[in-house]
Amino acid sequence: MSGYIFFRSSIGKKIVMALTGIFLMIFLLFHLTINLFLFRGEESFNEAVIFMRTHFIIRLFEYVLALGFLIHIIMGIKLHIQNKKKNNTIDYAVNASHITTSFSSRTMIYTGISILCFLILHLINFMIPMKYLSGRSDYHLVTSLFKNPYYTIVYVFSFFMLGIHLHHGFQSGFQSLGLSNKKRFLWIQRLCLIYLFIICSGFSMIAIWFFFN
């Protein structure tokens, strides 16, 4: 199959979505680990961010990350449109996908859009001031943001949306790559729940902790 046909096909798009999605999930674990240094205080957090900024491999990773997000978003929208067109041509009596598919799989596009909105807000809150304006890591900027109840609510709500998105994304990613089968399915589901628990409660705990303390 030529590259062009691969990217135009549903399966090609799904494979690209799975690869970029898994990469973004690894980024989230890494990002959470750095953020947990907030609990160790100003010096530790600033050191962790400076380490990230100065390490060549990690700086290279930032460009790959931006590209990963971009590809994932564009392919996701294209896949959604393609699936919608396909569903519209299928007879209503035959199409019972709304009954058999899970809530998280049916709402991927909406949870995805909500994560994109969060990401734009988040980059305006932290990345732009820290990286491009002051040029230094700012523990107080991060912790003081969560003193504002509106931000805390928006952030925690976004982590919840992220959880719903990843609930389907995690399992379907393995399936698209042909790594899931009947025997492995239970283990993938368990791994997914552990991953979701770590990510959603980890990020939410940071926002809620600094709101109260």
Ligand code: HEM
């Ligand atoms: C409590 C939760 C979070 C906190 C405190 C936090 C904090 C930060 C900070 C301080 C930065 C700037 C780092 C720098 O300038 O070097 C940053 C960047 C970033 N964050 Fe978050 N973050 C959180 C959750 C998330 C989530 C859930 C996502 C993804 C959905 C995310 C995606 C990003 C991205 C893509 C960047 C830019 C990375 C870069 O190029 O440096 N963050 N975050």
